[in-house]
Amino acid sequence: MQLRDVQLGDVDAYVRMRCDPAMMIDLGGPLPREGMEDKVRRDVRSAESGTQWIKMIVLDEADPAVPAGTVTLWSHSEDGEEMSEIGWMVLPEFQGRGVGKRAVRELLELARADGRWGLVHAFPAATNAPSNGICRSLGFQFLEERDVTFADRVLKTNHWRIDPRAALN
Numbered sequence: 110m111q112l113r114d115v116q117l118g119d120v121d122a123y124v125r126m127r128c129d130p131a132m133m134i135d136l137g138g139p140l141p142r143e144g145m146e147d148k149v150r151r152d153v154r155s156a157e158s159g160t161q162w163i164k165m166i167v168l169d170e171a172d173p174a175v176p177a178g179t180v181t182l183w184s185h186s187e188d189g190e191e192m193s194e195i196g197w198m199v200l201p202e203f204q205g206r207g208v209g210k211r212a213v214r215e216l217l218e219l220a221r222a223d224g225r226w227g228l229v230h231a232f233p234a235a236t237n238a239p240s241n242g243i244c245r246s247l248g249f250q251f252l253e254e255r256d257v258t259f260a261d262r263v264l265k266t267n268h269w270r271i272d273p274r275a276a277l278n
């Protein structure tokens with residue numbers, strides 16, 4: 110498996126991930142198709158500047174232009190303090206094969222080597238069993254249930270946290 114930066118050619122993968130009702134069922138439903146080119150352009154700029162790590166998951170056997178999903182690490186301000194957050198998505202044909210877990214582990218290992226991210230938080234939807242499975246299985250600590258705003262929707266999530274410097278399962 111490789112993680113590569115998002116590219117302008119990833120619009121199709123974004124549409125399949127973000128505009129699909131099944132993929133977005135735990136994230137408040139599909140996003141509008143028309144915003145996706147702009148979203149990819151913004152993400153490419155953020156990835157190039159290094160302010161966010163927006164990685165596409167590429168499986169060894171697959172064409173690098175055809176991603177299996179995405180894993181992202183970014184930082185935002187919460188009550189005046191910087192907080193690092195990780196999120197992920199895996200396309201349906203690659204789900205249930207450990208791809209999400211391996212990709213999250215790999216990005217956390219990069220974060221450990223980089224050293225600037227500190228503790229990393231994740232907020233999977235409370236109803237998303239595989240996403241919570243990734244947290245549990247990699248050794249994230251469960252902190253609390255929390256309402257989180259994503260794309261103008263309020264989601265019921267589980268708040269998990271991990272120190273990438275600790276051993277990852």
Ligand SMILES: CC(C)(COP(=O)(O)OP(=O)(O)OC[C@H]1O[C@@H](n2cnc3c(N)ncnc32)[C@H](O)[C@@H]1OP(=O)(O)O)[C@@H](O)C(=O)NCCC(=O)NCCS
Pocket residue numbers: 131132133135136197198199200203204205206207208209210211232233234237238239240241242243246
């Ligand atoms: C959630 C998602 C990222 C999971 O990715 P995946 O590659 O299918 O997951 P994995 O195969 O790596 O499985 C992760 C862990 O969850 C466990 N798991 C999977 N399905 C599960 C279920 N229904 N109940 C409990 N645990 C489950 C797996 O057993 C594995 O743990 P293990 O290694 O200890 O066995 C993927 O299904 C997805 O993108 N779904 C749609 C979009 C989405 O929900 N994104 C995240 C929003 S919070």
